[in-house]
Amino acid sequence: MKKITFPHMADMYVPVRAFFQELGFETVVPPAISKKTLDLGVKYSPEFACLPFKINLGNFIEALERGAEIIVMGGGCGPCRFGYYAEVQEAILRELGYSFEMFVIEPGLFSNYKRIRNVFGNIPFHRLLPAARMAWKKAAAIDEIYRLVLKMRACEKKPGQVNKIYDAFIGEIDNTVSVDKIRLIKKEYEEKIKDSKAEYKRGIEIRIAIVGEIYLVLEPFVNLEIERRLGELGVVVERELYITNWLLDFLNLSGERKLMERAAGKYLANFVGGHGQDSIGHAVIYAEKAFDGVIQLAPFTCMPEIISRSILPVVSREEGIPVLSLFFDEHSADTGIQTRLEAFVDLLERRKILQEGSFCESR
Amino acid sequence: MKADNDYYLGIDVGSVSTDLALLDSFGNLVDKVYLRTRGKPISILKEGLKILEDKWPGIKINGVGTTGSGRYLAAVVAGADVVKNEITAHAVAASRVNSDVKTVLEIGGQDSKIIIIRDGIAVDFAMNSVCAAGTGSFLDQQAARLEIPIEEFGKYALMAERPVRIAGRCSVFAESDMIHKQQTGHDLPEIIAGLCEAMVRNYLSNVAKGKEIKPPVLFQGGVAANIGIKMAFEKELKCPVYIPEHHDVMGAIGAGLLVREFILKKKGKTKFKGFAVASLDFATRAFECEGCPNHCEIVNIFQADELIARWGYKCTKWDMLNDNTG
Numbered sequence: 001m002k003k004i005t006f007p008h009m010a011d012m013y014v015p016v017r018a019f020f021q022e023l024g025f026e027t028v029v030p031p032a033i034s035k036k037t038l039d040l041g042v043k044y045s046p047e048f049a050c051l052p053f054k055i056n057l058g059n060f061i062e063a064l065e066r067g068a069e070i071i072v073m074g075g076g077c078g079p080c081r082f083g084y085y086a087e088v089q090e091a092i093l094r095e096l097g098y099s100f101e102m103f104v105i106e107p108g109l110f111s112n113y114k115r116i117r118n119v120f121g122n123i124p125f126h127r128l129l130p131a132a133r134m135a136w137k138k139a140a141a142i143d144e145i146y147r148l149v150l151k152m153r154a155c156e157k158k159p160g161q162v163n164k165i166y167d168a169f170i171g172e173i174d175n176t177v178s179v180d181k182i183r184l185i186k187k188e189y190e191e192k193i194k195d196s197k198a199e200y201k202r203g204i205e206i207r208i209a210i211v212g213e214i215y216l217v218l219e220p221f222v223n224l225e226i227e228r229r230l231g232e233l234g235v236v237v238e239r240e241l242y243i244t245n246w247l248l249d250f251l252n253l254s255g256e257r258k259l260m261e262r263a264a265g266k267y268l269a270n271f272v273g274g275h276g277q278d279s280i281g282h283a284v285i286y287a288e289k290a291f292d293g294v295i296q297l298a299p300f301t302c303m304p305e306i307i308s309r310s311i312l313p314v315v316s317r318e319e320g321i322p323v324l325s326l327f328f329d330e331h332s333a334d335t336g337i338q339t340r341l342e343a344f345v346d347l348l349e350r351r352k353i354l355q356e357g358s359f360c361e362s363r
Numbered sequence: 364m365k366a367d368n369d370y371y372l373g374i375d376v377g378s379v380s381t382d383l384a385l386l387d388s389f390g391n392l393v394d395k396v397y398l399r400t401r402g403k404p405i406s407i408l409k410e411g412l413k414i415l416e417d418k419w420p421g422i423k424i425n426g427v428g429t430t431g432s433g434r435y436l437a438a439v440v441a442g443a444d445v446v447k448n449e450i451t452a453h454a455v456a457a458s459r460v461n462s463d464v465k466t467v468l469e470i471g472g473q474d475s476k477i478i479i480i481r482d483g484i485a486v487d488f489a490m491n492s493v494c495a496a497g498t499g500s501f502l503d504q505q506a507a508r509l510e511i512p513i514e515e516f517g518k519y520a521l522m523a524e525r526p527v528r529i530a531g532r533c534s535v536f537a538e539s540d541m542i543h544k545q546q547t548g549h550d551l552p553e554i555i556a557g558l559c560e561a562m563v564r565n566y567l568s569n570v571a572k573g574k575e576i577k578p579p580v581l582f583q584g585g586v587a588a589n590i591g592i593k594m595a596f597e598k599e600l601k602c603p604v605y606i607p608e609h610h611d612v613m614g615a616i617g618a619g620l621l622v623r624e625f626i627l628k629k630k631g632k633t634k635f636k637g638f639a640v641a642s643l644d645f646a647t648r649a650f651e652c653e654g655c656p657n658h659c660e661i662v663n664i665f666q667a668d669e670l671i672a673r674w675g676y677k678c679t680k681w682d683m684l685n686d687n688t689g
Contacts, residue, residue, distance in 0.1 A: 036656035160679065313573050322487065335432060336490070343450035343488055350484045 001121075002101070003028050005068035007056040010218040011146075012243055014174045015139035021177075022131030023123060028068040030059035033221040037062060042330050044092055050081070050299035051222050051329055052215040057089050064098045070119060075104040079273030080304055134179055136244070141186040143242040145169055148193050150238060153231025154205070157198040163228065165192050201234030206348050209286035210239040211279040212297035213305050217241045222328055223297050224337050233345050238291070240282050241275065259285065267311050276304025280311055287319035292348040294321055300329035322348060369425050371626070372635070373619025374411075374441060375452070375612065376404050376433030379472025379499055380585060383411045384615035385419065390459065390623050394418065395612045404433045405440055409641045412441070416638035427635045428452075428622030430614050432474075439664055439672040440645055442636035445622040452617030454478045454485040457581050459620055460607045465577040468596065468604070469613070470566070470586035472499040477571045491570050499585045501534045505541070505558065509551065516555065520591025523556035531561025559591035563599050578602040583610040643667065654680060 004020050005028045006013070013029045020027045031037070033055060041058030060071055071090075076083040086104040093100065103119045116123065149166050156162045169189040176182060208230060216223050217239060230237050240256065248254040264281030271277055283294045296312060298305030309325045316323040324344045326337065369388040375381070381404065383396040396411045428445040429437040430452040438446045449471075457467045458480060467478040475498050479487040491498070506513040520526075527549050530540040537558065544554050580602060586592055587610040596604045607613060626633065636643075646665045651658050657677055664672040673681055 031656070034656035035658060160682070164679070316487075339432075339448045339450065340490060342448035343485075346448070346451040347485045347488070351486065354482075354484055 001026060002069040003067055004070045004072060005030060005060065005063035006072045007059045008033050008219070009215060010220065010243075011142050011170055012139075012218075014142060014170065015135040015243070017174070018138050019131050019135035022134050023127055025120070028063045028066050030063040031066075033059070033219070038221075038330055044096065046088075048301055049085075049088075050301050052082075052213075052219075052299060053085050053089070054330065055215075055219070055222060056085065057092065060089060060093060061096070061098075064093070064100060068100065070101045070103060072103050072105065075106040077107065078271075080302075082274070130179075137179055137182045138173055139243050139247075141173060141182050142170070143244045145186060145189055145193070147238075147242070148190065150227060150231070151236050152193050152197060153228070154202075154234050154236045155198055155200045156196045156231075158196075159232065161196045162193055162231070165189060165196065201232075202349060204349065204352065205236060206234065206293075206345060206352065207236045207238065207291045208293045208295055208345075208348070209282065209291045210237060210241075210295050210297060211282045211286075212241075212275065212295075213299060213302050214241050214246060214275055216297040216299055216328060218243070222299075223326075224328070224332060224334050226295070226297065226326070226337065226341070229338060229341055230345070233341065235345055238286075240278070240285075263288075267315055268308065272304045272307045274302065274304035276308045279305060279308040280315060283312060283315050283321070283323065284319055287315070287321040291321065292352055293344065294323045295344070296323065296325040298325075298327050300327045302327070322351070368423050370419075370422050371619045371623045372415075372424050372427045372441075373452075373615040373617065373622065374408065374427065374429045374437045374443070375431040375449070375614035375618060376400065376408060376429065376437045377431040377449075377472055377614070378474075379503075380611070381407045381411055381431075381433075382612040382615040383415060384609075384612050384619045385415060385422075386616070386619040386623060388425070388623075390620050392609060392612075392616060392619075395609060395615070397611050400433075404436055405645050405647070408437055408440055409643075409645075412638055413641040416641060424633060424635050424637075426622040426626040426633045428618035428620075428625075430618040435672075435674070436664070440666075441640055442634040443622075444631070444634050445618065445625045447618055447621050449614050450476060450478060450488050450490070451485070452614045452621065453583065454480060454488075454617070455620050456613040456617035457583065457607070458483050459616070460613075461579055461581060461605070464579050464581050466574075466580045468566075468571075468580060468582045469584040470498060470582075470592070471584040471614075474498060475566055475570050475584075475586075477574055477576075479574055479576075487574060489570050489572075489574060501537075502562075502586065502589065504534075505538065508538075509555075511551075511555075514588070517559070517589035517591035517593070519552045520556040520559045520589075520594065522552035523550070525553060526556035526560050527553050529554070529557040529561040531558070531565040537561060556591060556595075559589070559595040560598070563592060563595040567599060576600060580604045582606050583613040585611055587611070649675070652676065652681070654678075 003026045006016055008030055017027045017029055037055060037058035040061045041054035045054045045057050073086040075086050090102045101119050149162055153162045172185050210217055227237050249257055260278055260281035263284040264277050268277050268280045279296055286294055312323045312325060371386040373384040379400060381398045381400045384392055385394040387393050396414050398407050398411055400407050427441055427443045429443045430447045430449050434446050453467060453469050457464050462483060464480050469476045474491055476488060476490040478485050503513055506516045527544050530536050541554055582593060582604045587606045593604055593606060644667055647662055649660055649662045652661050659676045661675045661681055663670055
């Protein structure tokens with residue numbers, strides 16, 4: 001049986017590995033994304049490809065070196081270049097001399113039945129549902145706990161405490177092979193995180209919503225751990241983009257899209273690829289929910305997010321919510337990001353104190 | 364009212380200059396020190412403290428605030444109560460100088476920023492992200508190349524009758540274009556005036572893009588000393604551009620004002636280690652961690668032989684335990 005690998009995106013490897021394991025396949029999870037992954041990806045990628053492309057390619061090289069034989073990669077046919085990534089990556093890897101098979105998940109998965117058989121051989125279909133269920137439960141538990149992490153970092157008792165609890169949680173969820181235990185593990189860690197609650201680090205609740213391109217929003221390595229930095233600065237973070245939400249949306253099972261499109265309508269009425277329209281729509285929704293600020297994250301050269309970036313200043317003005325846009329590539333440096341985040345959070349804090357009328361510092 | 368002996372110290376450690384601002388108990392500037400960082404932030408900071416100590420023997424510092432790209436380093440060396448990013452510090456200092464200010468243009472050694480202020484608080488800002496064309500370092504280079512003291516550089520621009528157009532998009536191309544214009548026989552003042560205009564165009568179309576620039580406009584940072592740039596801004600913005608008296612140390616003033624605000628609110632005791640810092644030995648030792656493929660470059664900061672700070676790591680392996688020295 002051939003060994004399967006796939007690209008990293010935050011903790012997505014946990015449910016994906018569980019899925020293939022339940023079906024009886026062996027997986028090679030690429031090593032955690034590191035500077036080496038980035039260096040490999042940058043070295044062999046076209047310079048103007050976006051950062052996700054480069055990291056994916058680095059993941060594949062590191063996994064192939066560890067014996068992976070099948071690469072599973074996403075596809076698509078939208079205006080975003082992502083739809084072509086798998087093909088280009090395959091060509092690059094073949095030129096480098098690797099032998100492997102590539103399976104691209106295209107929309108309309110079931111029409112590709114024959115292709116699935118050619119790559120994976122006979123899949124035991126009676127095990128498909130339990131495997132999907134296991135993967136889904138793990139993904140949902142991770143998303144639910146991480147949602148809590150994004151809130152509680154802002155008010156943890158000891159600095160870094162919530163991160164440590166979360167790391168331990170991921171380890172346990174990854175190790176469990178029983179669907180029933182997932183719920184128990186989730187409950188246990190939910191309590192642990194809630195127990196770490198103290199006062200807000202800044203003495204005041206500041207809420208920032210994150211919008212943007214899915215890979216940059218989800219993957220901490222490429223966004224230079226922006227959510228952790230915000231948590232350290234005492235900011236509550238929320239976002240709509242999660243693996244499970246994205247999957248529901250992809251399968252047309254989410255009601256969120258309609259709300260988003262309605263909210264975006266005034267500013268951007270069309271789908272522009274990727275999550276470009278979502279960035280606008282969600283910025284509006286978070287403004288309505290009285291969030292203090294919005295941060296947009298995207299890779300440098302990302303077409304859909306460039307469109308939303310040029311519209312966001314209008315949204316900011318009309319909806320009365322400060323917006324900070326950050327674009328990343330392999331040259332992005334932590335210090336520049338840290339300075340901008342600190343300044344943005346200061347700005348939101350002073351604005352909020354003034355609005356609430358509790359600003360009584362005399363000059 | 365407090366005794367006149369109470370002071371606050373603001374420190375701005377930037378890429379090009381290290382500035383200190385000494386404020387009295389009301390937040391007024393009483394003295395300032397402007398030194399070139401020259402890539403030696405710790406020893407220059409010590410030098411700055413020594414200068415202040417010699418001029419103001421026996422004064423009591425109630426609080427220390429640091430800012431600038433070297434703010435964390437300065438904070439552990441001097442012992443700081445407030446560590447603030449340079450955008451907030453500049454905004455606070457600008458509002459103090461002119462409480463009506465609506466726009467702050469700031470051009471420093473290696474970065475340039477714009478801060479939009481409404482009703483006394485910053486509501487928007489932007490910093491140069493991909494390019495340093497049009498910052499102080501580039502002007503420094505060009506002044507050196509043309510053998511004009513940097514202090515005189517702007518005055519040349521004023522002598523120009525008709526500025527030539529210089530390509531200002533990129534500092535390397537700007538330099539080639541200047542050389543080209545010299546070779547085609549243009550006067551130096553016209554070229555320098557052209558460069559000032561190109562830098563302002565570049566700033567307005569990159570850093571300040573999409574920002575609502577309303578008067579009063581304040582121009583601060585080291586480059587504000589360049590009268591040529593000021594004139595070019597006024598020409599483009601069609602409004603007067605004011606340069607605060609202490610434009611070169613506004614970041615340090617802001618850090619001082621912020622620490623004053625903090626100490627008054629908290630009524631705490633300062634973490635300042637005293638002017639004796641100037642005679643202490645500090646050392647930095649860097650090494651590459653081989654623990655994972657990230658190969659983090661970890662820096663240890665020592666005071667005498669004691670480890671006082673460490674940074675540069677991604678994981679928790681190098682977290683400093685039992686650290687109460689702050």
